[in-house]
Amino acid sequence: MLASSKNSIHPAAAHLTICPLANMGFNCCPGCGMGRSIIALLHGNLSLSLKLHWFGIPALMILSYRILVLMRLQLITSRINKLQRKEEEDV
Template sequence: MGRANTGAVQRANYRLYLPEAFMWLVGLIVLALMQPDIEHLFSFCPFSYLLEWCPGCGLGHAIAWLARGEFAKSWEAHPLGAPAVLVLGGRCLQLLRLHFNYKQTTRK
């Protein structure tokens, strides 16, 4: 009985692998393409509206500076910019690997 449920869960999760990978990749690309040296007028961050402080503030700028090869400016914007890119890039690779491995095992 447990194996049947596991298969159903895998099938349900399989449908989400590509959309999640696509979402993370698009997010990273959008952040990399933004202009980090200009002031931004709008923020999606609820912390910045409620508390006027956010532990993630500067993370988008750090990723944008990192995409331009400005490592010192990236570090100044937020020290976790490079680790965030590595973690999200690794998650995308993991999701793509899971997608294609599941696809190959179901063909057999």
């Protein structure tokens, strides 16, 4: 069963959650609000982001870094594969 909770910043905005702590009735969860914090940050609302969860900014930085590393790895791998196919065609 999913718990329904009210957003403390926007009390009219209720949402469903899969958070096990919220589903057990706890109001304080270390991760709740992080997604909303990242979304607020992406919309340029730094104060709301910090109000929702203080770790939103570092989390977004970590996620962005990881995405860039994976994109770079994919680019390098595709270039290597392209060179290998070209060598095979030349032989």
